[in-house]
Structures are given as C-alpha cells and as structure tokens.
Amino acid sequence: MKQFTQIGFVVGAILMMAAITYAGNLEDALQAAESGDFTTAHQLWLVEAEKGNAVAQSNLGVLYDNGKGVPQDFEEAVKWYRLAAEQGDVKAQYNLGVAYDNGRGVPQDFKEAVKWYRLAADSGSAAAQFNLGVMYDGGRGVPQDPKEAVKWYRLAAEQGNVKAQYNLAVAYGDGEGVPQDSKLAVDWYLLAAERGHIGAQSNLGVMYFNGTGVAKNDAEAFAWLAVAAENGDENARQNLAIVQEKMSLEDIKRGQKRADEIWTQIGK
Numbered sequence: 355m356k357q358f359t360q361i362g363f364v365v366g367a368i369l370m371m372a373a374i375t376y377a378g379n380l381e382d383a384l385q386a387a388e389s390g391d392f393t394t395a396h397q398l399w400l401v402e403a404e405k406g407n408a409v410a411q412s413n414l415g416v417l418y419d420n421g422k423g424v425p426q427d428f429e430e431a432v433k434w435y436r437l438a439a440e441q442g443d444v445k446a447q448y449n450l451g452v453a454y455d456n457g458r459g460v461p462q463d464f465k466e467a468v469k470w471y472r473l474a475a476d477s478g479s480a481a482a483q484f485n486l487g488v489m490y491d492g493g494r495g496v497p498q499d500p501k502e503a504v505k506w507y508r509l510a511a512e513q514g515n516v517k518a519q520y521n522l523a524v525a526y527g528d529g530e531g532v533p534q535d536s537k538l539a540v541d542w543y544l545l546a547a548e549r550g551h552i553g554a555q556s557n558l559g560v561m562y563f564n565g566t567g568v569a570k571n572d573a574e575a576f577a578w579l580a581v582a583a584e585n586g587d588e589n590a591r592q593n594l595a596i597v598q599e600k601m602s603l604e605d606i607k608r609g610q611k612r613a614d615e616i617w618t619q620i621g622k
Contacts, residue, residue: 380410387413392423403434411438412446419449419458428459439470447474448482455485455494464495475506483510484518491521500531511542519546520554527557527567536567547578550620555582556590563597572601576609581616 383398396417402410415434418427432453438446451470454463468489474482487506490499504525510518523542526535540561546554559579562571576597582590598606 380407380413383410383413387422392417394423396423403437406441408438408441408443408446411435411441412443412449415446415449428453430459432459439473442477444474444477444479444482447471447477448479448485451482451485455489464489466495468495475509478513480510480513480515480518483507483513484515484521487518487521500525502531504531511545514549516546516549516551516554519543519549520551523554523557536561538567540567547581548620550585552582552585552587552590555579555585556587556593559590559597560593563593572597572605573608573612576601576606577612577616580609580613581620 380398380402383395383402386392386398387395396414399410399414399417403414411434415431415438417423418431418434420426424430432450435446435450435453439450447470451467451474453459454467454470456462460466468486471482471486471489475486483506487503487510489495490503490506492498496502504522507518507522507525511522519542523539523546525531526542527539528534540558543554543558543561547558555578559575559577559582561567561575562578563575564570576594579590579594579597583594601609
C-alpha cells in the first residue's frame with residue numbers, strides 16, 4: 355500500500371468508565387440513576403456500599419468518577435472501585451485498571467493497571483481484554499509481546515469490541531503477532547467498518563483499491579473512503595482524491611451509490 359497512508363494500531367486506549375450496574379435489591383437506586391436523579395442514587399448506594407455490597411461500591415465509584423450526584427473526586431472513586439474490585443466485581447476491576455493506567459486518583463502505575471485489567475479480562479470483560487492487548491502491544495507494565503497482544507485483541511474482537519477488531523485487522527495486515535494474512539485483515543476491517551470505526555473504513559477502502567486481500571473494486575474503495583472522509587478522516591479524504599483521479603464518471607456514480615447504501619446500513 356505504498357501509495358496510501360494507513361492508520362496503525364490504536365496504541366492508546368480510550369478508557370471509558372463502565373455503565374451503572376444492576377444491583378438486585380438496589381433497584382430503586384438504579385431507577386433513580388437511569389432517570390437522572392444521581393443524588394438519590396448516591397444516597398441509596400452509599401447505604402448498601404457501607405454494608406459491603408460490591409455492586410453498590412462499584413456504582414459509587416462511577417458516580418464519583420463522573421461527578422454525577424456528587425462533586426467529581428477521582429480518589430474517592432478509586433476508594434470504592436478498590437473495595438468492589440477486591441470482592442471480585444469485574445467492572446470495578448476494569449475501572450481500577452483504568453485509574454492506574456491514566457493516573458486518575460492514584461499515581462500512574464502500568465503494572466498495577468495490567469494486574470487489574472487481567473483480572474477483569476480473565477472474567478470475560480471485552481473492554482479489559484482490549485486494554486490488556488494494548489498494554490502488551492506497547493510494552494506498558496509488561497514486556498512488549500505482539501503475540502500476546504493479538505491473543506487479547508482476538509478475545510475482545512470475538513465479543514464485538516470494535517477497537518479490538520480494528521487492531522486485529524492491522525495485526526493481520528502487517529503480520530505483527532500473527533502470520534501476515536491480507537484476507538483476514540479485510541474480514542476484520544469489514545466487521546469494524548460496518549460498526550462505524552473510521553480507521554477501519556479508511557483502511558478497507560485502501561484494500562479494495564489496491565486489491566489487497568480482496569478483489570480490486572474501485573467503486574467499493576470509493577464508497578468506504580467517502581464514508582470515512584465524511585466522518586472526518588483526513589487520510590481517507592486524501593486517498594479519496596487519488597482514487598477519483600483514476601476512476602471513470604460511471605464508476606464514481608457507482609461508488610457514490612454504494613456509499614449511500616453503507617450510510618443506510620450503518621446509520622449516518
């Protein structure tokens with residue numbers, strides 16, 4: 355793909371807080387949170403959290419982390435995440451990993467981040483699996499290990515994690531941690547692209563234009579690059595201009611029609 359600029363690995367995870375968790379006998383707190391009454395949710399969860407309820411502790415951490423119903427306080431968030439995580443709450447383990455990864459409420463410590471990501475990942479958290487893959491990919495808190503990174507990306511990707519699907523596609527395209535396989539790269543790019551991943555859309559367009567891992571198809575290349583460009587991807591915009599110069603007006607029309615179909619499929 356010498357003619358085009360492709361996006362590489364997502365090397366810095368965008369680490370999002372977990373959603374509020376259903377808490378059994380704390381349904382009133384959940385309903386309050388869902389209705390936007392975070393002050394009431396905080397009051398109800400605090401009562402149960404102080405009794406040792408891990409779900410309530412985890413949810414309190416989310417409130418403090420996001421400043422919902424309470425002043426934002428990362429250290430207080432970490433306090434509650436830790437109490438829940440030590441009881442095995444998976445979302446709290448993940449969020450505690452995020453805290454250590456970003457140095458939010460605790461000193462930044464990649465080894466501690468890996469420890470908590472691994473606990474959550476072993477329990478099936480796709481977000482933790484993805485982040486653990488990123489840690490191995492970049493050698494943060496662990497020795498750099500592309501094969502181990504791919505292992506965790508695959509586990510997350512098979513659960514539908516879009517960023518993991520994209521990183522797995524890049525791995526197959528570059529032969530990093532796995533044997534190089536352009537067809538499998540296309541397969542994973544397509545899955546991520548159809549779910550709105552802009553980098554995957556852009557790279558998929560390049561694959562179609564070059565005929566790498568898939569039959570060359572200028573109209574399909576145009577369509578995916580156009581979608582990525584409209585989503586704000588500068589590489590896609592530049593590559594789209596190159597593609598258009600080499601296409602007939604009829605092929606461009608087919609590409610525009612295909613782009614409209616993609617927008618209908620994925621939602622504009």
